[in-house]
Amino acid sequence: MLALVLELGGSHASCALAQDETLLAQQTLQLDKSGLRPMLPALEKLMRDVLNEANVSAKNCAGLVLGFPGFVDSRSGRVISTNAKFDDAVEFDMPRWAQEKFGLRFAIENDCRLALMGEHFAGAAVDAQDAVLVTLGTGIGAAAMIAGQPLRGRYNQAGCLGGHLPVALEGRACTCGNIGCAEAEASTWSLPQICRDWPGFSGSELASAPTINFACLFAAADRGDAVATAVLARCCQVWSVLAVALIHAYSPEVLLFGGGISARERDILPVIRAHVTRHAWNPRGAAQIRPAALGTSAALYGAVPLLRELFI
Numbered sequence: 447m448l449a450l451v452l453e454l455g456g457s458h459a460s461c462a463l464a465q466d467e468t469l470l471a472q473q474t475l476q477l478d479k480s481g482l483r484p485m486l487p488a489l490e491k492l493m494r495d496v497l498n499e500a501n502v503s504a505k506n507c508a509g510l511v512l513g514f515p516g517f518v519d520s521r522s523g524r525v526i527s528t529n530a531k532f533d534d535a536v537e538f539d540m541p542r543w544a545q546e547k548f549g550l551r552f553a554i555e556n557d558c559r560l561a562l563m564g565e566h567f568a569g570a571a572v573d574a575q576d577a578v579l580v581t582l583g584t585g586i587g588a589a590a591m592i593a594g595q596p597l598r599g600r601y602n603q604a605g606c607l608g609g610h611l612p613v614a615l616e617g618r619a620c621t622c623g624n625i626g627c628a629e630a631e632a633s634t635w636s637l638p639q640i641c642r643d644w645p646g647f648s649g650s651e652l653a654s655a656p657t658i659n660f661a662c663l664f665a666a667a668d669r670g671d672a673v674a675t676a677v678l679a680r681c682c683q684v685w686s687v688l689a690v691a692l693i694h695a696y697s698p699e700v701l702l703f704g705g706g707i708s709a710r711e712r713d714i715l716p717v718i719r720a721h722v723t724r725h726a727w728n729p730r731g732a733a734q735i736r737p738a739a740l741g742t743s744a745a746l747y748g749a750v751p752l753l754r755e756l757f758i
């Protein structure tokens with residue numbers, strides 16, 4: 447099966463032509479406008495460039511798949527709710543657009559759920575029917591799969607709010623309106639303020655960093671900076687508590703960690719595994735905690751299984 451697939455991120459879009467477990471062509475585009483509609487001409491060109499690169503006609507594809515950073519209804523092909531990204535997508539008829547521009551059926555899925563479908567189809571969860579994916583990045587994405595089927599729930603939110611599970615009763619305010627969410631306590635968007643509030647910050651090398659992100663946090667910790675080391679330990683603790691919550695909620699066979707921050711998985715995952723061993727209640731078997739395998743392309747690999755689920 448051939449599938450044309452587009453994933454929208456915070457700052458860029460990725461497009462690929464997927465043939466079963468293989469990506470025949472893949473290109474990315476920097477998003478220089480806000481909203482979905484102003485970007486449509488550039489996105490259409492990106493998709494046509496990918497088709498041309500693979501020398502495949504749109505009519506030979508089984509459908510057009512969109513991985514979207516928000517709540518979506520994969521059954522109707524519509525966006526339900528966004529969090530300050532592509533807000534105009536809620537009112538836009540993407541199925542009609544896909545039919546008019548490419549003559550293709552349209553399928554949409556939450557980006558992290560599509561990534562988990564990709565990891566299950568061609569990545570680190572091919573051997574598991576029950577899996578959870580956590581992506582550590584600007585925020586924290588999550589998705590769950592049970593008995594080989596992505597978990598959606600009555601309102602299509604199931605599994606997607608893993609980053610907004612509270613881990614601190616009197617914690618930081620989150621962008622979602624909740625208090626002490628995992629991503630308010632340990633993600634790229636919340637990290638600068640976490641560091642600035644840490645005792646001794648003014649004496650840390652982080653105080654002179656132009657921007658504070660996890661790359662510079664790891665680098666400062668590697669050089670022995672005490673504040674960076676302590677903040678990093680606290681973040682690993684947050685992700686560990688989140689891992690236990692997700693294991694208790696979904697009983698996965700495999701718990702995957704992906705996203706940009708997990709590039710340092712050799713530092714992070716042993717801490718999480720040790721915490722889970724001590725604190726998770728799973729008498730019938732422990733979840734295997736693994737790094738995701740497909741990196742930023744994971745959602746692109748999810749296109750074929752989504753089309754098979756919805757249209758075959």
Ligand SMILES: [Zn+2]
Nearest residue numbers: 610620622627
């Ligand atoms: Zn939240």
